[in-house]
Amino acid sequence: MLKKKPTPNWVRLYLPELLRGFYITSKHFWINLLGFIPGLDRVIKKEVVTYQWPEVERPISDRWRGKHRHNRREDGSTKCVACYCCSTVCPAQCITIEAGETREDAVTEKVPTRFDINLFECVYCGMCVEACPCDAIYMDTKEMRMCEYTPDKFVIGLKELLK
Amino acid sequence: MNLDALLTLKLQCLWALVAFGAVSSLAGLLTWGERKQVSLIQDRIGPNRANLRFIRNWRLFGLFHIIADAVKSMTKEDFVPAGAYKWMHLLAPLISLGVSFIAFAVVPFAGPFTIRWRDVPAVEIPLLGQFFPGQTLHLSHFPVSFQAADLNVGILFVLAVGAFLVYGVLMAGFASNNKFSFLGAMRAASQMFSYEIALGLSIIGVILIYNSTNLSVIVERQGALIFGIIPKWGIVTQPLAFILFFTCGLMEIKRIPFDAPEGESEIVAGYFLEYSGAKFMMFLFSEYVELIMLAAMCAVLFFGGWQIPFVSQAGISIPLLHVQFAWTDLPWVAAHKALGIELVNLAVVLAQAGFFAFKVVAFCWIMVTVRWTFPRFRYDQIMRLGWRRILPLSMVNIVLAVGIVLVEDKFKPVIQKVLGY
Amino acid sequence: MEGNALNLIYQISFFGIAAFAVVAALVVVSAKNPVVSAIWLAVCFIAVAGIYALLKAPFLAMVQILVYAGAIMVLFVMIMMLMDPGKMEAGGAGQKVVRAFAAAAGAVVTVVLLVLASTAGNYKWTAWSEVPVGTSEAIGRLLFTRYLLPFEVLSLLLLAAVVAAIYLARRREASK
């Protein structure tokens, strides 16, 4: 069992600990404030972590999950074979797939005629990427600014995914 | 009553306007300053994007956010919930804002200043003369006080205003017809009780030491020197009282360690939950005015008000170090005797006002830092701190103050002889 | 001329404040919701504090606001908020005859008092300039010398009241 240590009396006085906290926050304030002064910013290194977005783009990690895309074959068609793996595993159930007939060149047995992802419902968990057997769906577009004027634009289809 | 009484009345009205303008502009700056300061504390940049598009995208560190906020809140929908007391819902923010300004009537912004000039007809003074049409202004030996009302019960006035501050909160909470608002109002009322008493008691020490309830007299007596070198500020004579007063003051204006009435994580936004647009802005603004009020009171009662250490209307003098300098020794003043000393005195008064403003801003800075350093107390912790720690401590402080006064009275000749004050 | 102007300001402020006080008092006794009447009572108290200030009693004016508006009325409002608002508004007309008699009695007393008050101008009173200002210093000096016994007795009364209030308002588990 974890024994609770009694609080020392000097901590229970409040004031010393309050002053220590005050020292920490005001240290941050003064370092950052002086760091913004043009001449001094070489001497005092400010700890500000803000990126001046949108002027400065923040570097996005390769593992970052964003808007979806489909991998293409060499002829430009999607690698998806409409196996429903992604839509089954999707916890948000935001993927709607309708399968179509075999392609004429018989590379695959099925092709998706409709592959809709509702970006509002998507939770960006990346499970569809894990589940895909054909390496078709990816979330590495690094697209984070998804802005439209109407909500229906956020249901993206094959055309958008293959862009 | 002679002419000068009426003139004083008019000048006091004018000065009230000036003080109102100064305080409200400082409060407006604080709405931006607090956000900027917290962002620096948290290693961010803070508001910096509002700009003047037509003047080369000027940003001025986000100063235009003040205007942008005002415009935004004014144009927002004014929402009154169903089942609310309509007039009370409207009156609550007005009372909060109005009352918080009133306390500045007794704050001395700078030292007393006597104009020694000739009498002039009003028409000769371009701006001021409009208020006194066709009169002769007796400007010879005309005392000017930078204080709207020199009340001899100044401290009590501030306390009374502070006691009335809770009404805006209570009315807002009651009129909103919302359980969260109601809880916030209840918390505010009970907190007020717990801390109002301690606030009054902590000031009593200061009243005893400086032997007055008049704020301008208290400030003036803080100009004395202990041991000939330490300024007799409240913080020196009553350090415990300062800590207690500051704590209770933070409670009174509902700043963060004690902001249970609005506690976002518990009761959403407390008493101003049902407010939007301009009325919400009024609550926010009154909070900043109260902040400045507490800062000004701390400066006046404990940090010498407008007193600049060792500097007076006569000159600079530090007795123990034998530094003596009279303004009349300045060559320029000696050359233009009458006008010169007048202008120097004016400059001293302005410097005092500037020093007071500096103290107030410094306290505002401290309070904002306090806000972003300490977490909110739990409600029962606030009550326990108020009744079981601060109240007994403030009573102990009164006993201490009485002891100091007695010792000072008894050994006055000895002290004067040995220590020279 | 200037004396007259100040006099006019004085009179205007008196009548303004007095009107405010009377209107607030009327709302207090006629409002349905006790919280509304409590807030108007606070307004009335502040108006009376203003009258005190006009009567050269600044200390008393401040104490009036501090004690009445700051402590007593907040206590009232808080107690009311502790109660069930639905049950707080005691409705119904009650016994109409008794109320009519009561109102008449009140009116008669008011008229008698008014008549008595209106004769006050016949006497010679102290002039404004000779009246001492009721500062905290002056009142305190009187309180601690000539009226020390009442002061001490009242502090005892306050203590008794505090003990009584705690005893009465305490929740008793044993009785349930």
Place this chain on the structure above:
Amino acid sequence: MTMSPEYFLMLGAVLFGIGMVGVLVRRNVLIILMSIELMLNSANLTLVTFSRYLGDLTGQVFALLVMVVAACEVAVGLAIIIALFRNKDTVDVDRINIMKW
């Protein structure tokens, strides 16, 4: 200034009358208590008026003492009201007419 005292006294009389009517007419015990406060206040006003017109501070000292009494009265009165409300669930004086139950 040069105002005669009867206006102040009349104001006190009117406030007293209003408070008295409130005590007699209203049935809400909270409002009755508030009306009593109003009456005490008007008495205070009269005391202060005479203090000013007699040039003597005694009236003000007594007004101060009356305020203390009023504070005591409110504290005890509100405590009684809370106790009553807990037991009888009402603040209507017409329904608080049993001495014991």
